[in-house]
Amino acid sequence: MQDRQATATADETANGTAQAAGAVPADLPGIAEVRAAMTAPGQLFEMDEVEIRGVRTRVWKNAPATLRDILEISRAHGDAPYLVYQGDRLSFAEHYARAAAFARLLTGRYGVAKGDRVAIAMRNFPEWSVAFFGAAVAGAVVVPLNAWWTAAELEYGLADSGARVLVADAERAERLAGVLPGLGVRCLVARAGGAVPAGCEEFEAVVGDPGDPAAASLPDVPLDPEDDATIFYTSGTTGRPKGALGTHRNIAGNPVSLAYGMMSAGVRAGGTVEELAAAAQRRVTLLSVPFFHATGCHSVLVTSALQGGTVVLMYKWDVRTALELIERERVTGFGGVPAMAWQVLTSPDFDRYDTSSLTGVSYGGAPAAPALVDKIKERLPERIPGNGYGLTETSSVTTYNAGVNYLERPDSVGPPVAVCDVKVVDPAGRELPPGEVGELLIKGPNVIKGYWNRPEATAEAFRDGWFHSGDLARLDEDGFVYIVDRAKDMLIRGGENIYCAEVEAALYEHPAVADCAVIGVPHEVLGEEVGAVVVPRPGASVSEEELSGFLGERIAAFKVPVRYWFREEGLPRNPGGKILKTRLREELLG
Template sequence: MKVVKEKHFNRLVNVYEQRPHTLTDMLKDTKEAFPDKEALVAGDERLTYTQLWDQAERIAGNLSSLYGIQKGDRVAVLLANSIEFALLVFACARVGAILVTLNTRLQETELAYMLNHSGAKLLVVDYEFVSKVEKLRDSFSIDAVQHFFLIGKSETNRKDYFPFEILQQKSEVPDISVSQDDPLFIMYTSGTTGVPKGAIGSHLGAIHSVVSYNLVLKSAAHTRTLIAVPLFHVTGLIGQLLHMVYVGGTSVLVRRYKTEEYIRLVSEENITFLFNVPSIYVMMLSHPRFQEYTYYSVNCIAYGGAPMSEETIARLRRVFKGAYLHNAYGATETTSPTTIMPQEYADSKLNSIGLPVPVAELKIVDEAGMTCPTGEVGQLLIKGPMVISGYWDNEEANETSFRDGYWCSGDLARIDEDGFVYIMDRMKDMINRGGEKIYSIEVENTLYNHPNILEAAVIGVPDHVYGEILKAYVIAKAQANLGEEEVKQFVRERLADYKVPAIVEFVTELPRNPGGKVMKAKLKEMSKQR
């Protein structure tokens, strides 16, 4: 596909010349090409592309005419993977609303911040998360939210939840002009200061990302994927759902990952394309019933979000004979892929995250911002149409995260003489637990709020399933009777469960450099010696 230059968000970037411009254009093209083809599967429910189009149009019309959702309004969703989630993606895109995808594992404090910061006008919630929303509403003010919609049945006593079915009534969509540079979603990522940042994804970014996946992975209308990673992350939303809509493939949705259900569906639904964090592949291969099923249909296995061990890669190659393995690297800020391993590569490149996608421009810079020579390690900077336009209502982050049109990834990397990219380390003490990225300072700030904790430091330590898990070093206040479980419970009540330290070690002092800064490298060395 021909790549040309265009200016978007005040940046001159590479773009695919032939492409749909909005999600609505993309879905319409696919609906016209494959009207009766299976688009979405969830349990016993199956939608064709015509049905997906029709239902999304109805929801869009009702959001606009009944509830006043206009272009630029924010619509928040607290949902597990579901057909309703997919419908809302396209319905919001149709009327130019901005979808705020909330992580269902977050605590009420975190959710309240995101709802208030984004100014979400409407919230759609799953029945199983209503109790969380109830606690949120009892303890926090979320005045911007005017309407609450409920999917499924719940025990709630509140009368102001509308059933989702209201949005599925017959309705006409008003004439609304949506451009490729318009915001599509806001996804919140952990901030280095502990305050989440709302990354603003665009139609332009999503379209270019799915085209890149298609070109490198060679997907087509016969491709079938099983989505177990959350749709509120870019891998599930962009790398799978929207990717399949672009090529006319099929997405089989499961609410959340459960190993036995996953391996059964891969076999029964003739899944061809898998895309997961490495820990899911480890759990699949280790499951006692894994050998009971056949997986002849699988021909493409993608992974990312965390390193994959060479042992796991070797096992996947043995089990899924003939399937291509693709390491992929990206971020919320790059609307998923920045690099992808090609179908053919030498084993000497096994630790690489692949080659840049055709529209990406990458450079490695030193601390002074100067471009590093080939093979030298520095910070990875990324430019392209898939890079977000910025962060929602966060001028400080916008000023510090972008440089000369490039997004500063905060990752230390190198690029070899063949153009393959290698991530060497992470800056700013970020911890990667099974693909969930956690900033240690956020957990440390929470620990410091405990009345009996004097000092705390959090690091990532190796784990054979998740890649890394959290370990907290804690200094208790004098005379305090503080136990490991109490510390964990304190964090659990305030942050998402994946941010809870798996290990808590009590110490009398933390190693510091002459400037007084805690030396986390020393803590990691101490952990290895335990």
């Protein structure tokens, strides 16, 4: 374990000296100047350079080395609440004791050795975290499976990863009951609520009473930063999901990257790291995304363990329940994908609840419409939003935009954190100058090893330390990143590139639009034309003609949709909140 840990991170730290939202101080120092000051020798965010898979790479000198280090640090938070779920409240000390008990069970009775895979398939229950940290400190590679998957998809994840043990909730265990015997997987059922499927055991009964938290101890399994730690399956829209193989360094460094990203804005506005850290209050995060995605696990669960923050869990996403929890638990931050923030802020119930505890709104995972910034200013005056960019393959955070940086450039996802390099290239791999759109490449200690048992896919996406994201982006002169769209979702109309995110952002500016998605409509001559699926706000109505006229004043005529679909129900999304455009196309276009 390192002597010092970079743990302070919060929207309020980034906003520390930014003050009133909407006011950008004059004569701000440049991003490079801020980075040099924050990463200087002896500073909290000092960097080192190591060789990772043959590539010299900058790393955080003061980051925890492994998930074991993070769990040990979390123990010091004692009786403070770590996980809140309905009537259950699990303190850091209790969580540590339960994770330690599960780790000892794995290495003892179940004979799990370092490198064996342990899978988790359940909703966001507190037991998810117990199983995750327990398996990690036992030396296992943790395999979080998508709880929304069908039995066949879950079976695929278990077989593909070669998991020896599965921790599932009752719903997932029942779904898998018919296939588990053939897989040879030991199954533990959390929150069984009754009889468990044949061959399974009840998680709570097997783990047992962990006893006095002060007496808890972890099994003696040595871990290295480059040891395999996790396999998160990507939410690809075509073909089988790929298992993203991450290391302990990947996931343990992410909280420090998040801290740097948030605090660098405050330093740029005139604060110091020490002042911002001292001013930061303990975070209470309303988790609106699943643990089985990088945002929920890396940036919320693991970061909160390191910081001593509380994570408030929901059975499923619901806007009114979210508002109730914000009021009851004095939540300081929430977000998820931009659409979730938008739903809360535009809810007709918003004014019925006390949201004064909120110090910020953070979001990522999809492009955010600039109109969201205006809505945050309206509903949460003097709170400055933040967003970030990252992927499963980059262990969550790559860039972050907060505080004065966000006020200055709200349509950007921010500059890369100090340990990351980014560049934009054309199809031939030639690096493009600022302002030009191409594929975004990422390099840093957050980039995973590759895809589990997929050497060809790994060789294609990971080259010389650079991850080829598949996202279309541009950089400005100061290194701020602007995500234009996913390459596969870009429309080409008669040879003209149309980026869905641009049209969607313009649609969001219309006061009657609650949610939207832009898809391509086949055309015999042009190849594709623009179509838009629109969900109006409750009680609002809008016509095709009105939207087309509205958009015609904001974007070029060839980008204006030629066809609209209006629907009252929400748009189909994956568990991470991203719109399933493939499903929309199938539903609407056949």
